Amino acid sequence: MVVSSTYGNLQEQKTNYQDWIKEENSLIKKGLFEEALLLNIDIVESAKKNNDVYTVSVTYIRIANILCTFGEHLESLRYLDLADNLIDENENLDLKVRVLANYARNYAALKINNKSIEYYNESINLCKKLLPDYDYLLSFLYINKADAFTNTPYKLDSTLVYLHKAIKIRKNPFKYAVVANYYLKKDKNIDSARAYLNKSKRLMQVRNISEYHKSIVLQAEANYNKAIGNYEEAICLYEKSIEISRSVRVLDNVQLAYKLISETYSQLEDEDRSHEYLLKYSVLTDSLNLRYNKNIGSVISNFLTEQESGYKQQEKKYSVLIVTVVFLFVGSVLVIVYYYRKKRLRIVEEKERLLKQKQLESEKLKQQLNEAFEEVVGLAKTNDPSFLIRFQEVYPHVCANLLKVNPKLVNTELTLCAMIWLNFSSKDIACFTNIQPRTVQTKKYRLRKKLNIPEDENIYTWIKSI
Structure with a gap:
């Protein structure tokens, strides 16, 4: 249910939170995210006592933004849901834009790039209605949408388009540095x-x-x-x-x-x-x-529980009121039953839709893993210097566990382990690395010694199971 910001004068509310926004921005600029988080929690408590729905909405968004920076994306999304339920888009279009932008940030961080870009497109379209007062926000959206495109292999050219759009609105050293990184990553354009x-x-x-x-x-x-x-x-x-x-x-x-x-x-x-x-x-x-910091995690968990508990109590009061009305106005029972049956049906349909969506996302993830495996194998076959780094990114546990067995393993030994893990034969390894098969056998023998692999243990089975 959307709640309109009906408590007090909206303009006065906007003025009241300017000071704590400045304080929060100062803390974030210094990297004091935990302090900024605790400040926002205090602001929510104070705003709720004053029935200041606008400030509660703004603060939920800012908490979600900090949690996203922490990497706590699921918690961030839950706060965005709380904020979205309070916002009246007709009165607070700027808040709606910020909610959509933070949804997009979280999905980009979770590598669900197409969904992230969809949210950025929606937020950009709404933000254009707020120009020229919110040009800084539009610039922020462009720079972040460019970052989302960076992680989408088929739309890298779109990255540069949105980077230049962001710079055209407002120039700053950070944006120029991002463009420089793009040229270094995309086509090695040094000039x-x-x-x-x-x-x-x-x-x-x-x-x-x-x-x-x-x-x-x-x-x-x-x-x-x-x-x-x-x-x-x-x-x-x-x-x-x-x-x-x-x-x-x-x-x-x-x-x-x-x-x-x-x-x-x-x-x-x-x-x-x-x-x-x-x-x-x-x-x-x-x-x-x-x-995730345990102390901050405890504060966030307790605080979010309190927020949800408050909403449940409020819903319970509404339920009692409905029951009373039912007894007073029997004639409305059929209408209410019909309403709730329809609502329940929508919930079931929504759950089924979400389940199908999760299944599709799971299939996409499996496809991405298969593509990553083919990429790693391709790097190995061409003896690409970046093979070991890419292997670590796709299968981080393998080298980590090997280094726990023997921290003195060097890169060449880790590379050999990676090729064994990929089930390449000695002949394949010799071919890919331009050495003799006998040399590969010698390296395997030395590797057995360094990893203390028993002589009767198959080295492929041992490394695959680590």
Whole structure:
């Protein structure tokens, strides 16, 4: 049920929350996300006491935004549902746009890119009705939609289109850095990447940006130096980016930087340091699945339970009222029964639709895994240097478990393990890596020793079961 913002004067409500929005933005800019989250929870409690539906709606959206940054996407989506139920689109179109944008952010992070793009399209169309006052919001939507296209293999060209749309509305160093990264990733256009990096640096001299945006600019500059062979400078910039990303708790960027540093040390033929950062990348990849802060998680769980409990109590009061009305007005019973039967039927139909949708998404996921397997096999067959990195991304548990058995395994040994895990024969491995089959057998023998595989144990069975 949509609730209109009927409590108090709407303009006064909008004015009242400006101060805490400034305070929250200041905390987020410094990377203090937990503090910003707790501030928003206090604001909700205060707004509910004052029957300030508008501020409650806004705060639910901002909580959802922070949870999305944390990587807690399911919790974020639940808060967006709470906000969406309170918003009257006719009165608060800007809030509707923000809800849709955050739905899109979550689905993009969950790699459900087509659904993410659908939400961005809807939010962009509504946001255009708010121009020119909300041009900054439209620019934000364009930059994020560009990111969603980046993860869609068949629409990479659309990424650049929306990046330029975002820059045309408002220029900032972060956007220029994102464009530079696009050119480095898409077609290795060094000249274009350099031009946009220079624009980013010039703009940073006259404009303050958040710590998170600084980390993105540094990473883009590092990518550029890596691309032109300035490996030492690239590593230095990656390390600075990691330092900032850790301070603002954006661990996805730290994870990416570890992988890029490992690749850079490999270019420098420093296998020890390359292996060191590959191990860091592997460990962080595992820990990201458990990264949610327990204390904040407890606060969020309790708070969300209280919110849902409040709505259930409210629904219970409505039920009592309905029962009373039924006894007073017997004639309305048939209408009410009919209404609830129709409602229940819609719920059943909606559940069936969601079940079918989940089945389709599951089938799509299986298809993506099959495509990823074919990609990894193709990299192995062409002896591509990125084979081990891509194998780690698709099957992160394999190398992680091998390194637990023997942390001193080097990249070449991990590559051999990966090919064995993919069930390549010694002849295949020799062919793909341009060495003799006898050499492959020797490497397998040494690998058995390092992994303490019993002589009577099939090495393929052992590695496949790890």
